[in-house]
Amino acid sequence: MTSSPPARPATVLTVTLNLALDVTYVTGEVDWDGVNRVRSVHRRAGGKGVNVARVLAALGHDVLVAGLAGGPTGHAVRADLAAAGLPAALTPVDGESRTTLAVSDLGSGLGSGPGGAARRPQRTALFNEPGPVVSAEELGGFLDGFEARLRAGGIAAVVLSGSMPRGVPADFYAALARRAREHGVPAIVDADGEALRHAPAGRPAIVKPNAEELARALAPAEAPHRAGPLTPREVLHGAEALREAGAGAVVVSLGADGLLAVTPGGTWRAALPYRVEGNPTGAGDALVAGLALGLVEGAPWPDRLRRAAALGAAAVAAPVAGEIDREVFRAVLPETRVDAVDP
Ligand SMILES: O=P(O)(O)OC[C@H]1O[C@](O)(CO)[C@@H](O)[C@H]1O
Numbered sequence: 001m002t003s004s005p006p007a008r009p010a011t012v013l014t015v016t017l018n019l020a021l022d023v024t025y026v027t028g029e030v031d032w033d034g035v036n037r038v039r040s041v042h043r044r045a046g047g048k049g050v051n052v053a054r055v056l057a058a059l060g061h062d063v064l065v066a067g068l069a070g071g072p073t074g075h076a077v078r079a080d081l082a083a084a085g086l087p088a089a090l091t092p093v094d095g096e097s098r099t100t101l102a103v104s105d106l107g108s109g110l111g112s113g114p115g116g117a118a119r120r121p122q123r124t125a126l127f128n129e130p131g132p133v134v135s136a137e138e139l140g141g142f143l144d145g146f147e148a149r150l151r152a153g154g155i156a157a158v159v160l161s162g163s164m165p166r167g168v169p170a171d172f173y174a175a176l177a178r179r180a181r182e183h184g185v186p187a188i189v190d191a192d193g194e195a196l197r198h199a200p201a202g203r204p205a206i207v208k209p210n211a212e213e214l215a216r217a218l219a220p221a222e223a224p225h226r227a228g229p230l231t232p233r234e235v236l237h238g239a240e241a242l243r244e245a246g247a248g249a250v251v252v253s254l255g256a257d258g259l260l261a262v263t264p265g266g267t268w269r270a271a272l273p274y275r276v277e278g279n280p281t282g283a284g285d286a287l288v289a290g291l292a293l294g295l296v297e298g299a300p301w302p303d304r305l306r307r308a309a310a311l312g313a314a315a316v317a318a319p320v321a322g323e324i325d326r327e328v329f330r331a332v333l334p335e336t337r338v339d340a341v342d343p
Pocket residue numbers: 018020022046047048049051100128161162163164281282283284285321
């Protein structure tokens with residue numbers, strides 16, 4: 001008698017240490033010297049890991065949202081996650097969870113139609129509060145819960161995303177990735193600054209910076225600002241450097257230009273067929289969701305990268321972070337090119 005293989009564990013655990021209530025104001029052209037009337041307001045639980053979980057859940061995958069939540073804003077975040085049907089295991093903290101504000105200016109000439117006044121494309125500005133101060137005890141409580149989830153099994157991958165609230169050491173993502181690895185669970189890290197510099201030491205399966213974050217991570221700590229963006233060659237070398245430092249693969253998101261991936265199986269560039277207009281907030285999170293799916297399914301790298309890039313574009317077309325426009329996803333996916341890059 002043949003027995004069928006055990007089902008693959010499917011839950012992706014997303015960690016958002018700095019959970020947020022994401023507020024999005026959709027406005028006409030912003031007047032920085034005057035009164036602006038807001039056309040529509042969206043309020044929802046956010047932070048990068050929450051957005052990753054939303055996209056994964058929308059694609060039919062099991063997720064568990066972990067993080068730190070406190071005060072009335074933390075309460076609102078919990079309620080919104082519950083309303084969205086996203087399972088959550090949040091560690092309570094005394095401090096108040098933060099609010100982030102995205103002001104999405106629909107541009108000028110709106111509604112003028114073909115042949116009308118020239119349109120200025122939509123632009124979005126973000127205002128992210130720093131979040132609460134977290135104590136060593138609170139962080140210890142989170143770590144205990146994280147460890148217990150890993151021990152219980154059923155976690156296929158962990159995603160460690162976003163800024164860290166004050167009081168969290170810069171090498172915390174590296175420590176979480178190391179713990180996950182000890183339990184045979186691969187980790188994806190999407191971080192900035194010192195957290196990104198430390199991340200490869202935890203040997204995560206994937207590190208996902210954007211080009212600006214990569215530039216900051218490569219720059220000397222005492223002079224993290226450089227003039228101008230990285231050249232394509234510098235992006236490639238930077239990604240290789242993070243991989244040599246311990247990351248299994250490095251995927252650099254390049255906005256409308258797609259992504260560059262340095263992986264154990266080769267180096268690829270995924271390029272979008274055309275520029276998708278909209279609100280880019282959360283595009284990196286949708287891309288990370290695509291990478292997590294590829295990791296869990298063990299898909300070939302070019303397929304993972306094509307889907308990740310297409311999900312990023314589909315997120316730009318959706319009005320708020322954490323959502324994707326499925327039609328855009330379906331349209332962009334087959335047209336997204338993945339080309340091998342000579343190292
Ligand atoms: O943790 P941060 O780096 O401040 O990013 C958080 C913010 O980024 C977004 O996830 C978009 O990527 C927003 O939803 C907002 O919560």
